[in-house]
Amino acid sequence: MNQNLNDADIMKRVCAGDFLLFDELVLRYRERLLRFAWSKYGRQVAAEDLVQEAFLAAFAARETYNPTFAFSTWLWTIFLNLCRRHYKQQIRQPREMVRSSFSASEDTVIPEPSSSETPLQAVLKTEQFELLTMYLAELPEVQADTLRLRFFGGMKFTEIALTMDCSLSAAKIRVKNGLLQLAHRFSEDTASEGDVS
Amino acid sequence: MNCDEAFDLITHPTDHQCEELQWHLQLCPRCRQMQETLAPALSSFHQLLDASSEVDEHANHYSDLQQSTDHEELPAFPAAGKPFLSAETVRMAEQAATRLSAETDMNRKANSPAPLKSSHKRLMNAALILMAGVLMGWGISLEVPESSVPGAASAPEGKQSCVWIAQRDEISRPAVRMDKSSVNSVVLSCVACHLQSTAE
Numbered sequence: 001m002n003q004n005l006n007d008a009d010i011m012k013r014v015c016a017g018d019f020l021l022f023d024e025l026v027l028r029y030r031e032r033l034l035r036f037a038w039s040k041y042g043r044q045v046a047a048e049d050l051v052q053e054a055f056l057a058a059f060a061a062r063e064t065y066n067p068t069f070a071f072s073t074w075l076w077t078i079f080l081n082l083c084r085r086h087y088k089q090q091i092r093q094p095r096e097m098v099r100s101s102f103s104a105s106e107d108t109v110i111p112e113p114s115s116s117e118t119p120l121q122a123v124l125k126t127e128q129f130e131l132l133t134m135y136l137a138e139l140p141e142v143q144a145d146t147l148r149l150r151f152f153g154g155m156k157f158t159e160i161a162l163t164m165d166c167s168l169s170a171a172k173i174r175v176k177n178g179l180l181q182l183a184h185r186f187s188e189d190t191a192s193e194g195d196v197s
Numbered sequence: 198m199n200c201d202e203a204f205d206l207i208t209h210p211t212d213h214q215c216e217e218l219q220w221h222l223q224l225c226p227r228c229r230q231m232q233e234t235l236a237p238a239l240s241s242f243h244q245l246l247d248a249s250s251e252v253d254e255h256a257n258h259y260s261d262l263q264q265s266t267d268h269e270e271l272p273a274f275p276a277a278g279k280p281f282l283s284a285e286t287v288r289m290a291e292q293a294a295t296r297l298s299a300e301t302d303m304n305r306k307a308n309s310p311a312p313l314k315s316s317h318k319r320l321m322n323a324a325l326i327l328m329a330g331v332l333m334g335w336g337i338s339l340e341v342p343e344s345s346v347p348g349a350a351s352a353p354e355g356k357q358s359c360v361w362i363a364q365r366d367e368i369s370r371p372a373v374r375m376d377k378s379s380v381n382s383v384v385l386s387c388v389a390c391h392l393q394s395t396a397e
Contacts, residue, residue, distance in 0.1 A: 056282040061290035068305075069297040077293040082286065132241050151242040154210045162300065172201075175208055182238035190237070 007071035015062050026055055029072065033079055035152040039133050040083060040144075041090070050086060054079040069162070076153060076163045080145065087141065135185045139178055146174035147182070203228045207235065210246050 005013075007025060014022050030051060037047030057078050058065075065074060136144045142164070149155045149163065160171040198206075198221045206218040207228070222229045232239070 053282060053286060057286045057290040060282060060287045061294060064291045064294035066294060066298040066301075069294075069301040074290075074293055074297055077297065078286075078290045081289050081293065128241060129245055132245065147242075150208060151210050151246065157205065162297065165296070172204065176204070176235075179208065179235045179238045182241070183235050186237035186241060 008067040011062065011065050011071055012067065014059075015065070019059075022055075022059055025058075025071065025075075029075055030055075032153050033075075036079070036148045037083065039129075039136060039148055039152055041086070042130075042133055046086070050079065050082050054082055057082070070159065072155070073159050073162045076149065076155065076159070080149075080163060083145075084141075131186075131189070132182075135182050138185070139181055143174050143178040143181075146171060147178045150175050200225060200228050204231070207232050207239070210242070213239070213243060 003024070005021075005024070007028070010021050010024055014025075033051045033054060034047055037050050038044065041047055041050075054075060058071075058075050065071065136147065139147070146160060146164065149160045150157075155163070157168055157171045157175075160175075161168045164171065166174075198217055200221075203218060203221045203225065206212055206215060212218075222232060
């Protein structure tokens with residue numbers, strides 16, 4: 001029944017005291033936020049902490065929510081700001097990203113294998129995810145975040161523009177340029193693998 | 198579908214294979230080239246997303262079971278002992294809400310056409326100003342006496358009197374004709390009088 005309610009209605013009811021309904025919002029957005037944070041930090045624990053903090057902040061500041069803007073945009077804005085703060089802290093204590101497909105350390109993320117996939121498929125997927133995470137980390141932070149919002153957050157360009165406080169065209173250009181650079185890196189990688197073989 | 202919409206679909210996390218886009222790509226070589234250039238990056242994102250959606254389905258199936266075990270293993274608050282949510286984070290959320298409210302209002306005002314009432318009001322004002330202008334012009338033309346000439350009438354006392362008026366009176370008499378010297382004196386009187394008034 002709660003699935004029929006839109007985000008704004010849920011927030012209205014949460015503000016009116018129906019606090020348990022906030023769970024529905026958590027269910028709706030948690031996965032996407034986690035995917036974003038995993039691709040940015042590569043650490044599951046840090047990602048989950050950030051996601052939890054974003055939800056708590058939204059809940060604590062619920063009275064300031066205005067139904068004229070989308071709840072998703074607000075939540076993503078909070079989350080992005082939290083990520084940036086965390087990123088600054090992380091820069092002070094840099095962590096080397098190591099590309100390794102078979103020896104996964106505690107810091108690297110291994111997507112959960114689905115029941116239907118073979119161990120080889122799981123390994124390839126992990127490798128692909130690590131590669132993408134590594135290439136994203138090489139991009140300027142704003143560009144990489146725009147790509148993460150688009151693909152891992154599943155956001156529209158208008159929502160990205162609002163969340164990142166930039167124009168619609170800027171959001172599109174960031175995605176385009178980011179993809180071009182990523183494509184170039186993937187092509188380079190493929191070419192170098194070809195040379196080795 | 199235009200190229201801008203096509204780019205939206207090319208980079209869409211889920212709808213990147215819709216028929217509408219395929220039609221556009223067949224017809225538009227520029228977009229087709231763009232898609233081919235971006236393909237290595239796009240396919241990487243799409244494969245991961247497709248795979249994770251499969252994982253999500255699997256995970257949702259067992260979510261209830263996992264939740265009960267997770268709660269036992271993980272502490273509710275971080276071990277450091279400090280509160281999980283800081284006042285700074287809440288302030289951040291409040292600021293974000295304020296900014297988004299302001300931007301949404303601005304966008305709304307920019308996108309929505311001006312209300313009918315205000316446009317009517319503006320038209321009425323313009324009509325009133327026009328009418329007032331016409332009435333004022335008409336009133337001035339009624340007030341000006343036939344014998345007076347603008348500028349000359351306002352010549353201050355003690356200055357040379359306006360020769361043009363005197364000459365006009367004389368010309369109106371049939372016997373009198375204007376010679377060259379009298380024309381020059383009229384011009385000089387006009388220049389002296391009108392230059393003075395413009396300088397003032």
